[in-house]
Amino acid sequence: MAGIRLDVIEPGGFAETEMVVDGVAESVILHRDGDVVRAWVNVCPHAGRRLDWAPGQFLKSREGLLVCAVHGASFELIDGECVAGPCRGQSLQRVEVVVRDGQVRQADD
Template structure:
């Protein structure tokens, strides 16, 4: 994302993101409201735009409801593309090799913030 992302914007409490699970939030990025997919691994949280690089569709099968494969990948509900959860790279499906657009986050005092 560009430098137009306002850092320090509070997104949600860390407790709202289940450990080894997903949570959805809306944030204003570059002047547009965007839905983000948050994934938590202990005290670390990663975020990506909720947009599959294959066809530009949302990844969730229902608002805020995401599929996780047995292998531990985020799965696009539309065409089945699978994304690893370290960097968001597609490891299987129609956009293999592409990646989700990462959004920088930080966790501080039990809260998740942009930037």
């Protein structure tokens, strides 16, 4: 599967792509942290909605949390755990990705 170029994601920013997770094509959130990228399925554990307000447009709080655009659940960006809001204590589903030759790819790609 074609990856997404690391340099199109702003440092500290987000992008959205599609990956096959457990055999299902899913929208995936990519978060760039320096040269590391973390990824989660773009499904909020609260009500199962996408977290972006428009495709690939994610909200980040002043505290550096990813905020679900639907009801405001806030997720930390290491483990994807909800630390405030209606699904506190639950987590986003992690997707393993690697950065290789400047491309973000699914780890088992």
